[in-house]
Amino acid sequence: FNSNPSILINSNSSSGYNLTLNATTDQPNKTITFSLSYVDESYRNDVEVVGNVLYISPDATSGMGFITVTATDSSSSSTDFTFQLTVLSSGRTVSLIQFSSPEYNISLSEATPIGTTIQRLGVVFNGSYECSITSVISPSMAPLGAAATNVFGFQMHNDYLLVIGALNRSIVPVYKFVVTATASTPGGGKANATVTVTILNAYPPVISAPDYVNIRTDVPLGTVLFTVSVTTRDQPTDLTFSLLSNVTFPFAIDPASGSVRVSKALAVNTYTIMAIAYDHGVPPFSSNNATVIVNVLLENMAPKFNGLPYVVSLIEKVIPPYPVFNFTVIDTGGGDLEGVDNVTLFLPANYSDYFSLKTILNITAGITVAQLYQLKPLVYKQTRNLTLTITAYDLNAITSKNTTTTISVSVINSNPNGPTFIGQPYTASIPEGPYSTSLAFFQVNTTDIDGNYPIVFSLVNTFGGIFQIDTWSGSVSVVKALSISNSSFYQLTVVATDTNGTGASSTASINVTVLQSYAYNPAFKTPAPPTNLTL
Numbered sequence: 001f002n003s004n005p006s007i008l009i010n011s012n013s014s015s016g017y018n019l020t021l022n023a024t025t026d027q028p029n030k031t032i033t034f035s036l037s038y039v040d041e042s043y044r045n046d047v048e049v050v051g052n053v054l055y056i057s058p059d060a061t062s063g064m065g066f067i068t069v070t071a072t073d074s075s076s077s078s079t080d081f082t083f084q085l086t087v088l089s090s091g092r093t094v095s096l097i098q099f100s101s102p103e104y105n106i107s108l109s110e111a112t113p114i115g116t117t118i119q120r121l122g123v124v125f126n127g128s129y130e131c132s133i134t135s136v137i138s139p140s141m142a143p144l145g146a147a148a149t150n151v152f153g154f155q156m157h158n159d160y161l162l163v164i165g166a167l168n169r170s171i172v173p174v175y176k177f178v179v180t181a182t183a184s185t186p187g188g189g190k191a192n193a194t195v196t197v198t199i200l201n202a203y204p205p206v207i208s209a210p211d212y213v214n215i216r217t218d219v220p221l222g223t224v225l226f227t228v229s230v231t232t233r234d235q236p237t238d239l240t241f242s243l244l245s246n247v248t249f250p251f252a253i254d255p256a257s258g259s260v261r262v263s264k265a266l267a268v269n270t271y272t273i274m275a276i277a278y279d280h281g282v283p284p285f286s287s288n289n290a291t292v293i294v295n296v297l298l299e300n301m302a303p304k305f306n307g308l309p310y311v312v313s314l315i316e317k318v319i320p321p322y323p324v325f326n327f328t329v330i331d332t333g334g335g336d337l338e339g340v341d342n343v344t345l346f347l348p349a350n351y352s353d354y355f356s357l358k359t360i361l362n363i364t365a366g367i368t369v370a371q372l373y374q375l376k377p378l379v380y381k382q383t384r385n386l387t388l389t390i391t392a393y394d395l396n397a398i399t400s401k402n403t404t405t406t407i408s409v410s411v412i413n414s415n416p417n418g419p420t421f422i423g424q425p426y427t428a429s430i431p432e433g434p435y436s437t438s439l440a441f442f443q444v445n446t447t448d449i450d451g452n453y454p455i456v457f458s459l460v461n462t463f464g465g466i467f468q469i470d471t472w473s474g475s476v477s478v479v480k481a482l483s484i485s486n487s488s489f490y491q492l493t494v495v496a497t498d499t500n501g502t503g504a505s506s507t508a509s510i511n512v513t514v515l516q517s518y519a520y521n522p523a524f525k526t527p528a529p530p531t532n533l534t535l
Helices: none
Strands: 006-010 017-020 032-039 047-050 053-056 063-073 078-088 103-109 117-120 129-138 152-154 160-163 174-183 190-200 206-208 212-216 224-227 229-231 239-244 251-253 259-262 269-279 290-297 304-306 310-315 322-330 342-346 355-363 367-374 385-394 401-412 426-431 439-443 455-459 467-469 475-478 489-498 505-515
Touching: 006 017, 032 047, 103 117, 129 152, 152 174, 206 269, 212 224, 224 290, 239 251, 251 269, 304 401, 310 322, 367 385, 455 467, 467 489
Parallel strands: 006 078, 103 190, 212 290, 310 401, 426 505
Antiparallel strands: 017 053, 032 063, 047 053, 063 078, 117 160, 129 174, 152 160, 174 190, 206 229, 224 259, 239 269, 251 259, 269 290, 304 322, 322 367, 342 385, 355 367, 385 401, 439 475, 455 489, 467 475, 489 505
């Protein structure tokens, strides 16, 4: 339509009002016809369309109303155009622009396409004008692209409010703004009106839930089976949930959260339940149905360790990582054969970083194979026995069960044999007499079948410091004077200790004979004279 949407006339005009209708189409060679499709009740007898002319009777009374004309081309495509008819009292003219109402409240679907004419605001003026959004009341700050001036606008030279941007109720549910009509004629002034646009629901919510749930007969009342999840393009401010059923279920749904819980005692059975969500916005919507199969199985049983007891012997000082042994855990609960979900290892204090546990195989028949790993070497002198605690958890069922057992670990000495003395029996003969320096008179020799580790030597008895032995070489020396008058024979006990492993040791005897030396003549000692002598 190529027409001004405003018609302004005086009542009791002698000639009435004639408007030539003009419309164009982008289809060539099409004939356009016009028809009257709507007239407000107060002007129903005063308006008609003949050919391409709109006639308004001179008997039309003062007031305001709307007239809708339909243009149809020869291919049956049609377009409606609405005029605002303002009939002034006889002789009256409109010199200042004004809105027919100071406030407009509009409800609009979120799915309204861009380019849609929302409503005509009804500007009253004898001349041309422009409408625009001049200030925003709410929201004062909108996300990028969602401001009122980016979402709403006007056609040129009229008061048709249009959608010019995408609507999203979840981002901005209500717009409130001020529109201004500005007269093009000098002196026509400006007029303001407030527009509130409420964005309505346009999309039903979509819910989802698991396809099936397995539970046990021994789960406590109130146990949550699953929670319905919801997605919606509308702002989900008023959603409720319910179960659809014509039978009695041992389950109930929380209308606010969508959580489905056990509400009655369970017996082995299979249930098919359907959940639905309701959006109580304007207009209300209901969601799709989410169907869930609930299998109620026998009571869950604790997993079982196979092949008990677990006893392990570990050689000390083995360089890790080192696989200790494998063990098997069997899921015995309720015939579900879902496998054991978790095997946890508890270690003694100070050994938390010496071992680890990992699952190496989870068989679908409810069998889990786990492996114990040694991470750090053990020393026999520090630790001879350890007890490790392991726990197997079956977490697949709502009622988790677990079993605990122990692994007894013995640490094996890597060097259990003491040194071996070479060349026994050991004998030595030493002449008596004083010694100004130590005299090495014997060498102890050993060998070690456990490896070439250092050997340390010691004497059990040095006989008052007469004898000594070198710790590392095994050389035996006399360091004090020997006298046959004191003793002609000594038996020394030598201890050889291996510095590896537990420090295993061996002993050997050295039989020492003191020889008389004739280089020394006996000497008589004259006693000191008495201090008192009586004859």
